[in-house]
Amino acid sequence: MARPLRVAIVGAGPAGIYAADALLKSDAATDPGVSIDLFERMPAPFGLIRYGVAPDHPRIKGIITALHQVLDKPQIRLFGNVDYPSDIGLDDLRAFYDAVIFSTGASADRAMDIPGIGLDGSYGAADFVSWYDGHPDVPRTWPLDAEKVAVLGVGNVALDVARILAKTADELLPTEIPPNVYDGLAVNKAREIHVFGRRGPAQAKFSPMELRELDHSPTIEVVVNPEDIDYDDGSIATRRANKQADMVAKTLENWAIRDVGDRPHKLFLHFFESPTEVVGEDGKVVGLRTERTRLDGTGNVTGTGETQTWDVQAVYRAVGYLSDELPKLPFDFTTGTVPHEGGRVIEAGEHLPSTYVTGWIKRGPIGLIGHTKGDANETVANLLEDHGAGRLAAPVAPDEDAVVDFLAGRGVAYTTWEGWHRLNSAERALGAAEGRERVKIVDREGMLKASGAPTRD
Incomplete structure (x- = not known):
């Protein structure tokens, strides 16, 4: 048969x-x-x-x-x-x-080969994402004592990291974040978040909706330098061929020409800044050095030799997963x-x-x-x-x-599919007790117990 x-x-x-x-x-x-x-x-x-x-x-x-x-x-x-x-x-x-x-x-985080990347205060975005998403295999605490933070990369993960760092814990409380993440964000000292991209607005990998969502928070002021709005022939061709790239560029243009408001947390989107070194002192991050770049006509960039050191105490690299x-x-x-x-x-x-x-x-x-x-x-x-x-x-x-x-x-x-239904119900019950849709169970043993599976010895 x-x-x-x-x-x-x-x-x-x-x-x-x-x-x-x-x-x-x-x-x-x-x-x-x-x-x-x-x-x-x-x-x-x-x-x-x-x-x-x-x-x-x-x-x-x-x-x-x-x-x-x-x-x-x-x-x-x-x-x-x-x-x-x-x-x-x-x-x-x-x-x-x-x-x-x-x-x-x-x-895992893709490596980034610049001096100082291994300093205390230099982090991979994937590790931070795992923490705030309640991954069971990562530490329950995260150091959030930096007042000024750099995020390297211009994709959606960089936006997520920057937004979570810039929002208040109370803004995120209605979501499914577990108690340890709320407690950590409640003492977050970050007030300035700087996102860096080595190329221009037309080459940013943000999705339009994710980008616009940055401006929805009542506590986050998004700032774009008008000098960073620049296009060459390659950039113009990209905008014409890619509707999403064009929408992203238009959003950035609108932010660049408006007056800076008074929301308490500032989120700066920098373009044409290529990170060259994470600056350290006594083994800790004290700054980020970048080289100014310019378009070469094809949408790519070349270095100008002009450098700047930014006053930051933490650096998150969001340059891709591996x-x-x-x-x-x-x-x-x-x-x-x-x-x-x-x-x-x-x-x-x-x-x-x-x-x-x-x-x-x-x-x-x-x-x-x-x-x-x-x-x-x-x-x-x-x-x-x-x-x-x-x-x-x-x-x-x-x-x-x-x-x-x-x-x-x-x-x-x-665990089984039936066990997931039990875990799902347990998390929803935790959320309902707080007027939330869900509160995620973080530790593996707790997940196994809620799923009805035996714990490992």
């Missing part, structure tokens, strides 16, 4: 869930069907939607509603709090599944991705049998949800092509109970 196609997906963020959705919408989902297990190292699903989106962006977190609908399907099981490879490795997965898709994303290397898979350390062809993992020029990637581990940490869906569709299409051609290696233990017995035998305290 024919059995369902068994697929393991490592990583239960949007990329992994979209891959599961693509499988369920394919012809393979008909008799005998597909059976999908998602493995997630966190006790809860949803990846960077839960642990990478700022808490004051509930609109983006609304994506979870669509992801919920996928995970509710009976052909899908969730195994949370399961780490690859310490709890289950590639050889183990191949024993239970016809194919394995890795969708582990990118959560994926972690996955044991037993090839890895390109330059791009932070697994080498592949259409999602098929490639090692020594050959497709690693039955092994695939999707999402940021496949293409790098760029693009929006639409790109993630396209990634998943391409990977799944090639997986199904390999399945139809008989190129997948048959597992030795395809029964659905085999992996359950394996995890139990290893003493893995895994």
Whole structure:
């Protein structure tokens, strides 16, 4: 009797869930069907939607509603709090599944090679995001004693970091931030936030809506220097070809010509300033040195040799995320991705049998949800092509109970989709007691308890 196609997906963020959705919408989902297990190292699903989106962006977190609908399907099981490879490795997965898709994303900070970047008071944006989003594996406190702060980068993560630093704790209290984050932000001393980009307004990677949201806070005054509004032929071409870039540039232009108001926290957006050194004294950040740049006609910039030292006591680099290397898979350390062809993992020029990637581990940490869906569709299409051609290696233990017995035998305290519903209810109950939608449970043991899973020894 024919059995369902068994697929393991490592990583239960949007990329992994979209891959599961693509499988369920394919012809393979008909008799005998597909059976999908998602493995997630966190006790809860949803990846960077839960642990990478700022808490004051509930609109983006609304994506979870669509992801919920996928995970509710009976052909899908969730195994949370399961780490690859310490709890289950590639050889183990191949024993239970016809194919394995890795969708582990990118959560580390990309390095920035300038002098002083390792000083006390110099931070990676991803680490700060993990703290204010209540990631269970990071410290519960964050040093917020700097009155003037620099943020390096002109993407949406830089905006999130700058906005969270500039807002008051009470402004963020209606969101799902846990008590330790509220307590930390309540004593935040930051009054000036300086965001630096090495190129011009037309090259900024902000989304228009995220940029405009900066100006919605009654405590944040957004300031743009009129001298930073400049375009060359390449910049003009970018604006004409990209509606979002044009909208961002127009917003920045409007802010540059208005009078500076009296809101207590100032958020400066600087362009044509290339960071060259984090200045230190006694091992701590005391400033940031930048070199003024100018456009070269193509939208790129060259240095002018003119430098300036900015009075700041903390520096956050928001210059991109980087994926972690996955044991037993090839890895390109330059791009932070697994080498592949259409999602098929490639090692020594050959497709690693039955092994695939999707999402940021496949293409790098760029693009929006639409790109993630396209990634998943391409990977799944090639997986199904390999399945139809008989190129997948048959597992030795395809029964659905085999992996359950394996995890139990290893003493893995895994969570389930039903457990997520219990955790979700517990967090909503905590929020309701305070008139909020949700209060996030932070510590891993607390998440496991609320999920109904046994805690690890």
